[in-house]
Amino acid sequence: MSLAYFLVHSTASSAALPTPSERWVQAFADGQWATWNNLLARVRPGDTVWMPVSQPQWPARIAELLAQRPGCLVVVLSSVPEDAEGLRALDAGARGYCHLQAVPELLREVEQVVVHGGLWVGPSLVQRLVAATRELVQRSPASAGAAGCDLSGLSEREAQVARAVALGKSNKEVAEQLFISERTVKAHLGAIFDKLGVRDRVQLVLRLQSNVHSDLPGVRP
Secondary structure, rough: OOOEEEEEOOOOOOOOOOOOOOOHEEEEEOOOOOOOOHHHHHOOOOEEEEOOOOOOOOOHHHHHHHHOOOOOOOEEEOOOHHHHHHHHHHHOOOOEEEEOOHHHHHHHHHHHHOOOOOOOHHHHHHHHHHHHHHHHHHHOOHHHHOOOOOOOOOOOOHHHHHHHHHOOOHHHHHHHHHOHHHHHHHHHHHHHHHHOOOOOHHHHHHHHHOOOOOOOOOOOO
């Protein structure tokens, strides 16, 4: 069974071991926290390490952790998330990037995504990645005749959810737009991922971007 670890660091002025946020503890009742040296001795492949950007030289720490303990998963936590910082986290090898004070339900959702091989980043960063990818695709002559994503295999509601996500909306925003619960949105996303062969929101957005403004089956403008 995989474990969740929160990386903490001791300070010279305090003998007590710092603890993660209360929300993280609520999200992972069996979660553990450890200093750097203890973490390296305990973490195993498949475990998720939650690393705050308050960690000294955190990008280097991610690289070192993945080099010494390949197979573990890293999620970076920031008290003030920014796209540039999120890109640094992904570039260092992190699988997720989110707010340090995210609610427990969201933290658990992030873990589920990364454990199943996906990436988790905020909507604005997703859109930035999409824009960069689209620009590269447009510059490539080989992609000029590439076909768009076929959404005919999705139900009407699944297509509506997919289109909303492709526009960078969060699960909560999608639920409010379509007058359904967030649980239902998650269920639809799971079905969409399976049908389209993608692992996470980032791959879904990239796959749908070429179609998002077209007349999709079952999707109303």
